[in-house]
Amino acid sequence: MTGTEDPTNDEMLVQTDVSDGLSASSMSDTTNAETIIRADGVDVWYGDEQALQGISMEIPENSVTAMIGPSGCGKSTFLRCINRMNDLIDVARVEGSLTLRGKNVYDDDVDPVALRRRVGMVFQKPNPFPKSIYENVVYGLKIQGIDADYDEVVEESLKRAALWDEVKDRLHESGLDLSGGQQQRLCIARAIATDPEVLLMDEPASALDPVATSQIEDLVEELAEDYTVVIVTHNMQQAARISDKTAVFLTGGELVEFDDTQKIFENPESQRVEDYITGKFG
Numbered sequence: 661m662t663g664t665e666d667p668t669n670d671e672m673l674v675q676t677d678v679s680d681g682l683s684a685s686s687m688s689d690t691t692n693a694e695t696i697i698r699a700d701g702v703d704v705w706y707g708d709e710q711a712l713q714g715i716s717m718e719i720p721e722n723s724v725t726a727m728i729g730p731s732g733c734g735k736s737t738f739l740r741c742i743n744r745m746n747d748l749i750d751v752a753r754v755e756g757s758l759t760l761r762g763k764n765v766y767d768d769d770v771d772p773v774a775l776r777r778r779v780g781m782v783f784q785k786p787n788p789f790p791k792s793i794y795e796n797v798v799y800g801l802k803i804q805g806i807d808a809d810y811d812e813v814v815e816e817s818l819k820r821a822a823l824w825d826e827v828k829d830r831l832h833e834s835g836l837d838l839s840g841g842q843q844q845r846l847c848i849a850r851a852i853a854t855d856p857e858v859l860l861m862d863e864p865a866s867a868l869d870p871v872a873t874s875q876i877e878d879l880v881e882e883l884a885e886d887y888t889v890v891i892v893t894h895n896m897q898q899a900a901r902i903s904d905k906t907a908v909f910l911t912g913g914e915l916v917e918f919d920d921t922q923k924i925f926e927n928p929e930s931q932r933v934e935d936y937i938t939g940k941f942g
């Protein structure tokens with residue numbers, strides 16, 4: 661997506677959600693943080709091909725959890741399980757249990773639309789809608805018919821996304837006129853304007869230059885004070901810098917190790933993980 665097109669189906673889905681009204685709690689001490697997402701034996705198939713095998717992990721709230729591993733090992737697939745974006749792929753089948761605050765998101769009575777409001781998503785390439793900065797931020801609220809003080813939401817969301825100072829004098833100019841890094845922060849502002857609990861980020865900095873990447877990394881760390889961030893990255897240094905927990909997936913869709921980030925990078929249990937993070941393969 662070049663940023664000049666209409667919103668894709670995925671973006672529209674994330675933005676057209678209807679609220680079930682649950683809001684984030686705030687907890688800054690990740691050591692004692694409660695589990696917000698628990699995967700237990702999650703298997704995913706695309707047709708006959710198994711993409712994830714028996715994934716189990718507990719993600720603490722108000723923390724950054726990184727998913728790393730070689731291309732095709734299932735990181736994005738796992739991310740998309742959390743807000744049921746895989747529902748949109750006809751051939752995808754998910755088994756096992758994946759709970760958000762104790763409720764299995766795959767239960768029949770869970771509305772995927774309401775779920776996606778609690779679990780926002782930021783995509784790899786910045787994809788502002790072809791609208792003003794202001795309209796981008798309030799888009800989700802407006803199409804959900806949520807009445808709010810839009811001016812306040814815009815200011816608050818842009819401040820939380822560390823973009824306010826750069827755009828406060830041109831809120832009615834097009835979001836597409838911003839730099840790539842600013843566009844991605846605008847997309848983050850758009851994702852948090854509807855007050856989700858979890859933010860899923862699929863390689864949010866991979867299309868950005870080093871300065872913009874560093875701004876996004878700082879922002880992710882700040883966002884974890886109010887949100888639970890789950891981020892897929894190809895960049896191991898980035899995972900080491902910004903995450904509290906790291907999940908290492910390896911070929912075949914296996915979660916080989918999940919632990920505190922420092923442990924994974926300094927003293928992993930698995931030889932395969934050590935080989936991967938020291939660059940012996942992948």
Ligand SMILES: Nc1ncnc2c1ncn2[C@@H]1O[C@H](COP(=O)(O)OP(=O)(O)OP(=O)(O)O)[C@@H](O)[C@H]1O
Nearest residue numbers: 706711729730731732733734735736737738749751
């Ligand atoms: N829509 C789909 N239809 C069929 N197979 C798919 C689909 N999406 C992913 N796959 C397959 O599932 C496996 C895992 O893919 P996934 O994109 O989750 O991996 P990844 O670790 O995120 O890869 P990358 O780092 O390259 O983005 C791959 O074999 C991929 O080809």
